[in-house]
Amino acid sequence: MTFWRSSKTDLVDNQALSQLSLRAASRREGIAAWIFLAPALIFLGTFLLWPIAYLFYLSFTTGSFTLAGVHxxxxxxxxxxxxxxxxxxxxxxxxxxxxxxVIPSLVISLGLAVLLNRSFALRGLLRTAFFIPSITSLVAAGLGFRWLFQTEGFVNSLLNFFGIESISWLGSTVWAMPVLILLSIWKQLGFNMVVFLAGLQAIPVNRYEAAELDGANSWQQFWHITLPGLKPTLVFVTVTTAIFTLRSFEQVYVITGGGPLNSTNLLVYYIYDQAFAQFDFGYAAAAATVLLAVTLLLVYLQLQVWAKDN
Structure with missing residues (x-):
């Protein structure tokens, strides 16, 4: 009887020691995890969370170069x-x-992706050629577009060759914005095409084979197989393109400066102008907060669509 009680006591003690050891090991692993995460958390806090918090605070003040001037x-x-x-x-x-x-960029890049997803000669070369604009500096591209569309530029020379009068592209409130839009589409085209290509290659080939056996033509396959299969990719590309477009600054700064008559003044350039030309930091911070809210809303909608699909 005494031996049985002693064995039971030893068993309880061993279980308690085992639980304590597991807790200690778990605590050590938790501490180690926080140590490894600390640099990333410090970086995010310093360069993301703190600037956002300060921006929000600044939007309720007059703003100033110095804290003493903030009211x-x-x-x-x-x-x-x-x-x-x-x-x-x-x-x-x-x-x-x-x-x-966004809309033309999606349509054109999806069309290119569908075409370049097929096997034919020079496919790799064409993929590379269409992707090059996405890695080109917007400032350099903006200067190139400014030269193309200036009064004596290449585009007007081409129009004159066909007997069409020159157009004041950058001096017109009607035509200046389309120039910026064309540059932005050109810039985004390659990246969107590559993302769509990745999405197309993730769609099982046997779906298309089964559709062909059922007599479906190319358009029916695209509408009933390709588009549904690309839904997550389409949402991602739409949101990223919209965010990139909302953040547009370089092309406005280099090509039009917001003119003529404020017709190409976009939100980011407006924020920059209010902050660093008018020195109205509080007002600029309020406008930047609006931009941040719109961006977060787009990201939230994207996550909601993904969650619904999953």
Missing amino acids: WVGGKNYLRLLLTPDFWQVITNTVYFTVAT
């Missing part, structure tokens, strides 16, 4: 946004620019 104004900067006609023109310009860039 709390509450929501006045946001009220000024609502009451400023120039801001609403900038919003209109940005929406027009975004829609007119």
Whole structure:
């Protein structure tokens, strides 16, 4: 009886020691994990979370180069946004620019991806050629487009060759924005095409083979197999293209400077102008907060679509 009790006590003690050892090991692993995560967390906190928090704080102040010059104004900067006609023109310009860039970019890049997903000579060369714009500096590309569309540029020379009068592309409130849109589509085309190619190659080939046996033509295969299979990719490309377009700055800065008559002034350039030309940091921070909110909304919608698909 005494031996049985002693054995039972030893068993309980061993279990307790085992649990303590597991807890200690788990604690050590947790500490090690935090140590390895610390550099990334410090980096994110310093260069992402803190700037966002400070931007939000600055949007409720007058803003200044020094902390001593900062004065709390509450929501006045946001009220000024609502009451400023120039801001609403900038919003209109940005929406027009975004829609007119995203839709053609998606359609053209998807069409190219479908064509270049087939086997034929020079396929690799064409893929590379279409991808080059996405790795080209926007400043360099902007200077090139500015030269192409200036009054005595190549585009007008080509029009004159066919007997068409020159167009003041960059001096016209009608034509200046299409030049920026064309540059943005050209810039995004290659990246979107590569993403669509990856999505196309993830669609099982046997689906197309079964559709052919059922007598489906190319258009029916595209509509009923390709598009549904590309839905997650399509959402990703749409959101990334929209975010890239909303962040457009270099092409405006290099080509038009927001003109003529504010017709190409986009939101990021407007924020830059208010902050570093007008030195109205609080107002610029409020406008930047609006841009951040729109970007986060787009990301949220993308995650919701992905979650629904999964």
